[in-house]
Amino acid sequence: MPPTFELVVCITAAALFDCTEAREILNRDGFEACKEHQRANLMVPHQPGVGYPLVRSLLALNEAAEKQLVEVVLISCTDSDSGERIRQSIHHYELPITHEDQVRTVLCGTSSKAFTGIAAALVCSIVNTTPNISSNPIQIPESLHCQESDSKLDMTVLPSEVNTSTKYVPSASLPYLSWPEGQVRIAFDGDSVLFSDQAECVFKTEGLEGFFEFERKHGHIALPKGPMQAFALKFQKLRQSLGENHKWRVRTFLVTARNDVYEIERLFIYVRFPPIFQHLLAFIRTWAQHVGLYGQVYCYLGGYSWAILCAYICHTYLSPIKSLSSIEHFSIDEFFSLVQKIFSTFAQFNWSSQELCLYSKSYKQMTLSNKSSVHNRGSMRIISPSPPYNNTGRSTTNSTRDLIIQEFQCVLQLLDSVNIITCEDKMNALKQILELNNDFPNEKTKSLLQLTLSSENIHEIDEWIGWIKSRLVRFVNDCEEECHLIIQTQCSIEYQSNNTEAFYSLAFQLDPQTLDQHQNFFRCLKKCLHQFNLYPNRKTSMKVSYKIVSIHDWKLERMQPKLQRIIK
Template sequence: VHEIERLLIYVRYPPIFQHLLTFIRNWAQHVGLYGQVYGYLSGYSWAILCAYICHKYLLPIKSLSSIEHFSIEEFFSLVQQFFSIFAQFNWSSEALRLYPKSYKQITLSEKSSVYNRGSMRIISPSPPYNNAGRSTINSTRDLIIQGFQRVLQLLNTINTITCEDKSNALKQILELNNDFPNEKTKSLLQLTLSSENIYELDEWIGWMKSRLAHFINDCEEECHLIIQTQNSIEYRSNKLEAFYSIAFQLDPETLIHHRNFSYCLNQFLDQFNLYPNRKETMKISQKIISIHDWKLERMQPKPQRIRK
């Protein structure tokens, strides 16, 4: 709560900030770039980015009527600035901070490992100024940047002159599709988790999520692989079987014979045997398949999958 209060003080117009955050969060969820557990940005990270834009581009509040008369054109301009600024931001070498340069900076010797962890450094405005983007890796950072650039490309190809144009553009941004798996990936690791009831399955999925960050970091740091993580769990329609996938730029044969990857994958799978509350009915299996075969499987008339 304290951290959110800091943001509300900083944003000048809390209702407009909330509106912008809702828009950006909906976009990020829809295109598959939301979720700290999957290596993307958390809701708090997106809130910091929105707060930065509101503070930078909104004038200080003069009266409540200025909020009431905030127009579609003004909101569109705010959204456009959001994607333009963060598509061009040098995420590989710079940290995004809400506090000004004159603010008492933390020296390098005082910076914790939490501050330095992550490929996108989005510094919390509250002590101890941890990195809210610490879950990101290079692969997911690049996907997020490409997501920003994709919106700019859309805005460059459509009319945004009239109020109606701008309203339509905002709608089209929210209609952009989730491109998992994208055209650069060639293979996919699919995990299948099952149990005899939905409560056990949710518990089983929770354990997987708690182990996932370490595995995707190993894929990049130890195996030097470029990956794309799915940002949702898919359920079979009976809710007793769940699927989670990670896409890779290597072809299946190369990935299967990648020694470091095989080691990291086995370490990850071993974690499921260590779950203290595991019951015999809680099962997990995995397979590595080509993107082509994965798409063919999804076209087969099997029980419907539900994404969550």
């Protein structure tokens, strides 16, 4: 009879309990000495191992939900004495682990060679997508070669260097991690875990340049599925089964090194995604929309100790947030408090002034004397997550410009205690951000794409612009990659006095005639306009049109009665 549990997890005894002492005796004195040791300590329970906190937390979900959602299966190759001690340890800690009698009976006295086949058959009979947890990377892989295909079985191998004697923390290597009691957190790597190892293979065969070229060409194509995607989907289904009152008990995180560590601010600040970043997000967004799985926090890190640093930030600073349905729902105080804490974490590292990146990498460093020019300014905005998040965005009149300036002021105040970053560097960073909003269009631009947005009231326009801004990002990148057009993405938004119409302008470094004759440009624009019409709260009164004008004509229009002008 197939299991009715939402999630079934197989775990070895060495992962569930700390068996290092018995293992050392086995390696040093032999099998008989190990059996004697286990027999003499039969009633002495093992200490919790590296997988114990996870198992305890998973089983606690059943109690919270008052129904059987999670099943934990013990599967190990042990002799009769070791198996009996493990059984006594399970009873000591009152762990409701099933199949324990069956596994012990089948495997006691079984040779290691025969174990692989028996274990494989047992696991396959339990569930096709059951994750196996082991503290020994050699212990289970052979068992995956069973009659079922390898892709149907997922295995999580815990690092061997992690101390398995800890009682209350998931890893002795990270003793400072903590989160709300009763909450389970799973962090997934990107490549080769949630997604396939396609990118890894390209990197190994063609090198870094080949890898970047591959990402540029395939940025619009979703990444193939990885070996742990089935488990992630099961985990999300488990979360949904907990109900609204207990969803906070299950949290998922995506940890990936697909971006630069100096642009960690992209967790909350968007600075035009490079092609390699689009590739990843394309998959995340389509996957989230179609299968309902999403990580409540996306942390894009690179360089040194990125996984540990990400885990530290998530577990330490996101603990108070029990339900994160949308970043857009944060209050201003909550938002900046969280950003401050994240930046303070990075402030402890030895950044030099040249490496300080508080603004888009398209900038050139310049001093207060303006000796070096600044060009190709990139746009920045608060990220507006794709569905199932609320994607309407913050009110336009209260969002991008003020929030960016306010956030960087907070960051600069935070970094005041870091002596290696000079006051001049920090003031320079803020000055460039402030100047972003006072230089539209710059002297190199020759034409504007002006979108006219109309609706019945200013509130509807504000919400629609929040949606449109998130869609314009892809249009900007398409123009730069497919059409080879340079766009000054620091746009302007102008409201008419009746508050029922607004102009959204993007500046180009090409004259209007060239744009009119550019087929790829209009193909990208048509695709972008189609996205505008997909706004879920769109009303019949909401309309959009466009025109391409020269900078000269645009300036002449602005000499007419002045409009209420808000720079974004």
